Amino acid sequence: MLVSAFPAYLVAVIFVIPLLLTAAHLRTPRTVGDDQRSPCKQISCLPRILNSAVLFALAYNVVFLFQELWLVLPKAYLGMRATLFHNNHDWQINHPLQDLLQGTGALAIIILGLISVAVLARLRDSTGPFRLFAIWMVYQSLAQSLPQLADLVMNPDGDVGTALTYLGVNQNAGAVIGYLSFAAVALIGVQLSRMVLELAPSDDFVRTPKARVVFVFQIGILAGLLGFALIIPFRLPPFELEPLIGPFLLAFFPMLWILAAATRHKATQPKGNQVNKQIARTPVVTLVGLLAVCQYWLRDGLHFF
Secondary structure (H helix, E strand, O other): OOOOOHHHHHHHHHHHHHHHHHHHHHOOOOOOOOOOOOHHHOOOOHHHHHHHHHHHHHHHHHHHHHHHHHHHHHHHHOOOOEEEOOOOEEEOOOOOOHHHHOOHHHHHHHHHHHHHHHHHHHOOOOOOHHHHHHHHHHHHHHHHHHHHHHHHHHOOOOHHHHHHHHOOOOHHHHHHHHHHHHHHHHHHHHHHHHHHHOOOOOHHHOOOHHHHHHHHHHHHHHHHHHHHHHHHHHHOOOOOOHHHHHHHHHHHHHHHHHHHHHOOOOOOOOOOOHHHOOOOHHHHHHHHHHHHHHHHHHOOOEEEO
């Protein structure tokens, strides 16, 4: 029962519930003094969309490569002749612990996510682009790692599914872990929502539920779609659309909860951020540099032996 109900739970918690909550909150009566002008008419939306897209893609790739690195390093330590690629990893010598070691990547980026939470807390009053990068690092680290805990139900042959099988976790226990992991990711989206809204340039962007939804749509959803397009060159070659669909959906899962929670944050005090004003060069240069590393250094594999 726990396993068979999981797909319905997944659809509900990823799409249905946050979208219904967003729609319900947008239908609340307007209060006197609500400013219905589009904030986009006052300040250009383009810089924050492009800046956020670049930082979203940068955080995604940093987390992805960090996960692959920590799938390689334990295997290399045990002499398994491991190799790191731009889109995967491999090894040549089998080992009795190899199935267990398939869980080290997810564990590493969970830890990276917790470190990013601490960094973000220290940047609470920052108005520089690094604050948005820290938000996306928390987002990507936990959105890429926690859903993998549901692998016994969703993808038993996946990395964490293989590790949980090695540990003797059965399907029902795996389903419970999966339910909790997706609930945790939804909660992370809710918690990040206010921090995203604090990036707004002025009160006009957070005064009403509609204004808050518009701001999150710009800096989150539109930027995330563009950011995902920027991620594709990092995975080439080969170009295979199907393997990208799952990561794409998981990368957007917390976004809808950020959107839903944004409608509720009436008392948000915007601190402003430079990402709203002009295109930041450093993230663009860093993203291009990382792409060069992936395509010219890791494409043929970096051997750890």
